[in-house]
Amino acid sequence: MDLEKLLADRLAPAFAAVAGGPVDPTVRRSACADYQSDAALALARRIGRPPREIAAEVLDRAALGDLCAAEVSGPGFINLTVADAALGVAVAELAGDPRLGVPRVADPQTVVVDYSAPNVAKEMHVGHLRSTVIGDATARLLDWRGHRVVRANHLGDWGTPFGMLIEHLLDLPEAEGADELSVGDLDSFYRAARAKFDADEDFRDRSRRRVVSLQAGDERTMRLWRLLVRRSESYFLEVYRRLDVTLTERDFQGESRYQPLLAGVVEELGRLGLLRDSDGAACVFPPGSVGRDGEPLPLIVRKRDGGYGYPATDLAALRHRTGELGATRLLYVVGLPQRRHFEMVFAVAGAAGWLPGAARPEHVGFGSVLGADGRMLRSRAGAPVKLADLLDEAVSRATELARDKNPELAPEEVAEVGRAVGIGAVKYADLSTDRNRDYVFDWDRMLSLDGNTAPYLQYAYARIRSLFRRAGVAGADGVAAGPAAVPLADPAERALVLALLGFAPVVTEVERTLEFHQLAGHLHRVATAFSAFYERCPVLRAEGPVRDGRLLLCGLTARVLRQGLDVLGIRTPERM
RNA sequence: GCGCCCGUAGCUCAGCGGAUAGAGCAGGGGACUUCUAAUCCCAAGGCCGCAGGUUCGAAUCCUGCCGGGCGCACCA
Numbered sequence: 001m002d003l004e005k006l007l008a009d010r011l012a013p014a015f016a017a018v019a020g021g022p023v024d025p026t027v028r029r030s031a032c033a034d035y036q037s038d039a040a041l042a043l044a045r046r047i048g049r050p051p052r053e054i055a056a057e058v059l060d061r062a063a064l065g066d067l068c069a070a071e072v073s074g075p076g077f078i079n080l081t082v083a084d085a086a087l088g089v090a091v092a093e094l095a096g097d098p099r100l101g102v103p104r105v106a107d108p109q110t111v112v113v114d115y116s117a118p119n120v121a122k123e124m125h126v127g128h129l130r131s132t133v134i135g136d137a138t139a140r141l142l143d144w145r146g147h148r149v150v151r152a153n154h155l156g157d158w159g160t161p162f163g164m165l166i167e168h169l170l171d172l173p174e175a176e177g178a179d180e181l182s183v184g185d186l187d188s189f190y191r192a193a194r195a196k197f198d199a200d201e202d203f204r205d206r207s208r209r210r211v212v213s214l215q216a217g218d219e220r221t222m223r224l225w226r227l228l229v230r231r232s233e234s235y236f237l238e239v240y241r242r243l244d245v246t247l248t249e250r251d252f253q254g255e256s257r258y259q260p261l262l263a264g265v266v267e268e269l270g271r272l273g274l275l276r277d278s279d280g281a282a283c284v285f286p287p288g289s290v291g292r293d294g295e296p297l298p299l300i301v302r303k304r305d306g307g308y309g310y311p312a313t314d315l316a317a318l319r320h321r322t323g324e325l326g327a328t329r330l331l332y333v334v335g336l337p338q339r340r341h342f343e344m345v346f347a348v349a350g351a352a353g354w355l356p357g358a359a360r361p362e363h364v365g366f367g368s369v370l371g372a373d374g375r376m377l378r379s380r381a382g383a384p385v386k387l388a389d390l391l392d393e394a395v396s397r398a399t400e401l402a403r404d405k406n407p408e409l410a411p412e413e414v415a416e417v418g419r420a421v422g423i424g425a426v427k428y429a430d431l432s433t434d435r436n437r438d439y440v441f442d443w444d445r446m447l448s449l450d451g452n453t454a455p456y457l458q459y460a461y462a463r464i465r466s467l468f469r470r471a472g473v474a475g476a477d478g479v480a481a482g483p484a485a486v487p488l489a490d491p492a493e494r495a496l497v498l499a500l501l502g503f504a505p506v507v508t509e510v511e512r513t514l515e516f517h518q519l520a521g522h523l524h525r526v527a528t529a530f531s532a533f534y535e536r537c538p539v540l541r542a543e544g545p546v547r548d549g550r551l552l553l554c555g556l557t558a559r560v561l562r563q564g565l566d567v568l569g570i571r572t573p574e575r576m
Numbered sequence: 577g578c579g580c581c582c583g584u585a586g587c588u589c590a591g592c593g594g595a596u597a598g599a600g601c602a603g604g605g606g607a608c609u610u611c612u613a614a615u616c617c618c619a620a621g622g623c624c625g626c627a628g629g630u631u632c633g634a635a636u637c638c639u640g641c642c643g644g645g646c647g648c649a650c651c652a
Contacts, residue, residue, distance in 0.1 A: 031595080038594060044632070051632080074595045075632075119652080156652065255652090281650055290578060292648050303650040310652050337646055339580055367581070368645080375645095405614050433589065436581060438645070444601090445588065449614040451600035452589080459614055467611050513592085521590065524599085535607095535616045554611095576614070 051076025101504035104146030119156035155254035163211035398422030428454035
């Protein structure tokens with residue numbers, strides 16, 4: 001039962017009667033009561049009556065029954081305090097719902113989530129962290145809601161650098177080359193190739209010729225290219241596994257797969273009359289984009305040299321996603337600096353008719369990860385921080401903490417907790433702030449057990465699990481066969497119930513906005529409400545209906561935390 | 577020059593037209609013979625970058641400034 005909606009439904013007829021037409025009662029959570037309605041204030045001008053008078057009349061007419069107490073407050077707010085009995089029933093119903101009040105969508109969309117997108121033969125670094133983490137949370141959330149989700153890992157697996165990479169691979173004894181690639185030291189492989197390219201004229205020539213063979217589909221070249229791609233992919237999959245990211249080998253949809261389509265894309269744009277030649281390059285000039293010189297900015301779909309850049313690839317991919325996959329929501333989880341690029345791509349796609357009907361492309365942008373100095377996070381040497389190193393450090397710091405704080409954990413448990421907490425902390429730090437902003441990467445803060453952090457939420461979950469182990473009863477695993485109503489005596493119980501009832505509205509909101517910090521913030525509120533409840537309200541020492549009710553609250557809290565964190569891609573260890 | 581993002585407590589961040597702007601950290605004071613103290617409770621801390629405007633009501637919307645970050649033709 002959606003309490004907000006229930007309250008709104010009770011108030012709506014009264015508002016309609018007073019206003020002489022339909023009114024949204026705008027019920028929301030309140031600091032001054034459980035819920036409040038602001039609609040009387042907005043209505044005052046429309047019908048020319050004082051807001052308090054409107055609110056009073058609405059309350060006279062509203063059939064609130066024994067659902068809640070209501071009063072007019074301040075300039076015309078209607079404060080709603082839900083009856084304990086109604087809350088107790090609502091929370092018991094929620095506990096009986098395997099989906100925690102969040103139904104599967106009635107009208108599933110096909111959603112393509114384009115995220116992660118590392119480059120073959122290059123190390124994944126912090127720059128890939130946000131796209132991977134935010135994108136994966138997006139895919140998980142939409143999956144859970146029942147949409148058809150296509151994960152698209154738009155791998156950088158094509159382009160001129162592959163000439164030099166393949167030549168470098170040829171220069172090495174094959175075994176050594178393969179070895180170097182598989183140990184995960186992709187950067188030194190790339191750097192060595194690059195260094196040779198910069199220093200050696202002959203190598204440069206060979207590299208350029210190699211690009212030509214690659215584009216021509218030369219068999220031996222393709223074999224080596226596939227070797228590079230496959231080695232890199234297995235390395236990326238290892239990183240995803242450690243990061244608890246759901247991307248698999250089936251989700252690699254690299255740039256190379258669109259190469260055969262690019263000529264057709266350009267040809268079609270030409271047929272539609274959208275193309276203009278500019279200095280020999282085939283361009284589309286979407287309205288509204290202006291460059292440094294004040295002149296219209298082109299989207300270059302074919303370069304002067306006849307090659308294709310990533311605008312062409314993005315257009316081909318988009319056309320494929322709407323045309324072949326039937327996607328109606330196209331999400332691009334890519335950093336904010338690419339904002340204009342996507343504006344232009346979407347504008348061109350729209351003009352070309354590749355966004356039929358309900359198809360909506362959306363750039364899910366995000367800010368940068370900063371170091372303590374407020375600049376882009378870099379290693380001490382000034383290089384981008386390798387994602388693998390970052391994860392190592394997260395796990396080792398968290399393992400250290402776990403060993404330190406809970407000596408009762410067995411060694412294998414320490415290792416498992418360290419992984420869950422370390423990785424969870426990194427992901428949560430990323431997901432718990434507004435993705436549009438840059439955020440400061442700070443180990444101590446993200447691993448703190450206080451505040452809006454993964455370990456705090458995980459700890460709340462672990463405490464509940466511990467409690468159930470001690471009680472020797474099931475409960476936190478799934479739907480509990482609990483009481484039909486939960487008796488609520490303590491304010492901490494009420495606060496917890498209200499927080500738990502707020503889970504569903506937040507999930508549906510985040511499905512729309514993809515602002516995961518809203519979900520994170522809500523889970524934090526649930527966890528703080530639980531911690532306060534846990535301090536004040538004995539569970540196992542209580543008796544009868546009170547004990548049963550509290551066990552139900554604990555079980556439901558655990559399920560909400562676990563489900564919410566699962567959507568964020570974060571584990572909930574049984575012990576900490 | 578143009579465009580995008582961002583300026584809220586000492587620090588890191590919430591606050592999506594509504595009441596007295598909220599958390600956490602740091603600093604101050606308390607609570608462990610007790611279901612995990614990795615926790616909880618209390619107090620303190622604010623010209624919401626500045627100036628106008630719209631509104632019954634603005635941190636929130638609009639305009640202009642100031643400050644920071646990023647981006648602006650053939651790299652992806």
